[in-house]
Amino acid sequence: MPFGNTHNNFKLNYKVEDEFPDLSKHNNHMAKVLTKELYGKIRDRQTPSGYTLDDVIQTGVDNPGHPFIMTVGCVAGDEESYEVFKELLDPVISDRHGGYKPTDKHKTDMNFENLKGGDDLDPNYVLSSRVRTGRSIKGFTLPPHNSRGERRAIEKLSVEALTSLDGEFKGKYYPLKSMTDAEQEQLINDHFLFDKPVSPLLTCAGMARDWPDGRGIMHNDNKTFLVWVNEEDHLRVISMQKGGNMREVFKRFCVGLQKIEEIFKKHNHGFMWNEHLGYILTCPSNLGTGLRGGVHVKLPKLSTHPKFDEILTRLRLQKRGTGGVDTASVGGVFDISNADRLGSSEVEQVQLVVDGVKLMVELEKKLEKGEAIDSLIPAQK
């Protein structure tokens, strides 16, 4: 290669045994895959932007495990990380994404018309519906690694793209660093405001550097379409509304994203995507669609039923508390969303949510009436 990485070359003066992290108390995907031999084999590599193996794994070294979730323990610093460090990341991806092989191809389907139904989830149970994903912008390194110059360039492009949207997507961009107190208060009340990450999973990967420089929030006037700029990914795109009309949420999601993508493409900065990994994001867990489609739904009886977790597994769904990824549920209200990200399309994943939630509400109603649900327990999807 034409250039060296000073600090990484310096570390090569130490033997593999001396540099290999102690993962004996660790329980994350990276720790399960990384061996001393593998470390020795790939530690002298770097991506074109200078991202190294130690950079990839630092968050997993610093965070041995999590009480509620099996963490990934590694991140990408740029698009090339997934290629340069494939000996580590392919097995991590396979482990995390249900056996997805290095030769597999991922399907992208953002045509909302392919979704069947989804406009009639019972709002007595389904309190709100939401679809989110992330997008990375080609030509820039990712949040663990990007410089202030890159982050600001991403923000500038994003602001251009987002403020040119019209119709139901017409909205305003609020940079975190120059928000007025009134704006901040409003965004907090709307539950839109994201704050500097406190989770060590993110801070150890360097994603909070230079906060709040280059970070901001855009939302449309109706407050149903929201974009976060430069948080854990270059862009996080969220469509949401109260009630159970997931179909409408997904339509807005697809239409909005496609409009945004066109504008970025015009500037020669399309989204990072390839036919093997789909959309490229910072965390390997979000590859593929990067999509989490979910509802807040009242399931006080079903959630205490002994077969609840099994039903979720069969429906390929996952539960979270209403505070997000590492919270517990409150008052029998659960966040139910698709478990998969890679290997199935956007439409397929949202379909699983729509069909699965519909079934679970049926089961809840039966349990309310004291009826058995055994005959309705689904087969493995």
Add this chain to the structure above:
Amino acid sequence: MQPEADLLHKPGETMPFGNTHNQLKLKYSSEQEYPDLSKHNNHMAKILTPAMYERLRTKETPSGFTLDDVIQTGIDNPGHPFIMTVGCVAGDEETYEVFKELLDPVIEDRHGGYKPSDKHKTDLNPSNLKGGDDLDSNYVLSSRVRTGRSVRGFCLPPHCSRGERRAVEKLSIEALASLSGDLNGKYYALKNMTDAEQQQLIDDHFLFDKPVSPLLLASGMGRDWPDARGIWHNDSKTFLVWVNEEDHLRVISMQKGGNMKEVFNRFCTGLTKIETLFKERNHAFMWNEHLGYVLTCPSNLGTGLRAGVHVKLPNMSKNAKFEDVLKKLRLQKRGTGGVDTAAVGGVFDISNADRLGFSEVELVQMVVDGVKLLVEMEKKLEKGQSIDDIMPAQK
């Protein structure tokens, strides 16, 4: 080895290697990369300008530490409610040379006008301390002296790799294991401490934990925790060494009561023995005649020494002249929980304010003399007497 590398030259010309990531950043203009310091109040933010940033951003130390590495903690931490933070750190010994254009003014600002041409005095001869064995233990609850040391040949905690950190630990264990007599002790590695050992160290107030302060975390000092971190203490629990926390070594001598002389004796004796052991292994402490002992944070250069007492000053601390007296005595107050805490029950941590430009003996002398005076003042105020006639001159 060259003290610095200029990345504007092609690899192979003036230096053997380049810093890939730093080179990528050079594609962006200086304005595009310059941090927003408009809401910042730390020493780095006061000194750094766009023009200086432009000049220094192409440089790196031999181990690859760059300007952005030096200043990251100061960007991520705009200010602190109680203390004026430094906002920059060193990643290795050469940082202070390669980035002197930034660090010399920071040092000058922080250390009372210390100039780039000034020389620092080291004096670890405890017999040069006058008195200090008779601070009134009705007031002075405990006495303590601490400093830090960096081991030459290794990068500093913000930058060191696991291999380096483990090598520092290994050397430290060897050196400390050869201490004897009053200094005979044991090393407890953080990562394989038993529950019982951990509890004892907590009860003794010896155990240090993974840093939570964003000042430290933002500069990378929490990486790979608790790998190669540990605590050594002597059997009598009066001499304590932390390995690989904020510096390679932190050395602490302490005991209850007011016999600062004894504390300082043990401090000097122990440190000198440890230094000899490291030198024998060709890894002396980082030191030079301008900056004295070289440590991670520019605020700890020189002696790196903080000598202090926990002292009851309920009346004095409420007196209008308290701050002024401390200033004249070149002392500083803290709460008994450490650098960023408040005082509890009228008990203060009083210590030397200076680190650089005065020797160890001189700094401890200031503490001894100053605390003696403060206790006198406390006693006068107790009796309802005035303290005006014993106000000190500026030291």
